[in-house]
């Protein structure tokens with residue numbers, strides 16, 4: 001069987017819950033071959049972010065070239081991209097290698113509130129990266145930052161999704177993890193034609209560190225396999241849900257997910 005390969009371009013989370021670590025765990029669980037280009041090293045744990053050490057542009061370019069010139073990728077996922085220059089570089093490489101299955105997780109702020117993207121970089125993301133994306137997966141604050149729309153209701157999310165589609169994203173998923181006053185979590189997909197809602201029960205837990213990375217990595221894995229977007233989002237949401245539900249108690253703050261849970265729960 002031909003191996004299916006997925007590349008994540010993202011930051012490292014020393015605590016193992018988010019970023020590159022969450023992505024590679026997800027790729028492994030969803031049976032695709034995972035590769036990485038590391039944009040920054042973060043010192044991070046379940047309590048917060050203790051330090052950020054960005055990679056040089058040369059290091060990022062070289063990592064991507066190593067993959068592009070030899071192994072290739074059936075899908076790529078971007079996470080923490082640190083600043084405007086790095087986003088520009090990643091856009092150049094996506095074009096150079098003609099990568100089409102591009103999942104953009106527009107990471108800006110970690111759950112604890114620490115910034116993972118410089119502010120001026122939001123403009124570059126909007127103008128350069130979004131037009132190259134097959135799907136963009138902002139949470140509600142990220143969708144607000146990218147569009148300037150204040151997002152509270154589902155209608156606000158629909159308006160923001162349309163705007164992000166107009167900016168060039170072929171599909172937009174605005175995730176609902178931040179709608180904390182509700183007992184359900186609804187992720188909203190817009191494919192340029194219609195809206196699809198993915199609804200689940202909200203799990204009341206502290207262990208949600210890395211949900212966004214895991215979700216986007218799962219979408220990328222499914223797209224790499226040739227699964228169509230509506231099913232890819234459904235499968236990704238199910239995978240994240242099970243992984244949150246069966247999280248182990250790790251650290252004393254916002255703990256990571258249990259990416260292996262689907263094996264025993266048997267729903268995947």
Ligand SMILES: Nc1ncnc2c1ncn2[C@@H]1O[C@H](COP(=O)(O)OP(=O)(O)OP(=O)(O)O)[C@@H](O)[C@H]1O
Pocket residue numbers: 018109110111138139140175176177178185186187200201202203204205208209210211212213214215236237240241244
């Ligand atoms: N408490 C929860 N219960 C069930 N599902 C959840 C919960 N929190 C998040 N999810 C799911 O996890 C996925 C990620 O959503 P979320 O809005 O948390 O992303 P995020 O804010 O980008 O995450 P991150 O913490 O990695 O930045 C979505 O599919 C969402 O439905």
Ligand SMILES: Cc1ncc(CO)c(N)n1
Pocket residue numbers: 010011012013018019020042044079080107109110111116209210211212213
């Ligand atoms: C490295 C990294 N990427 C993304 C996130 C968002 O969850 C995080 N906390 N850390």
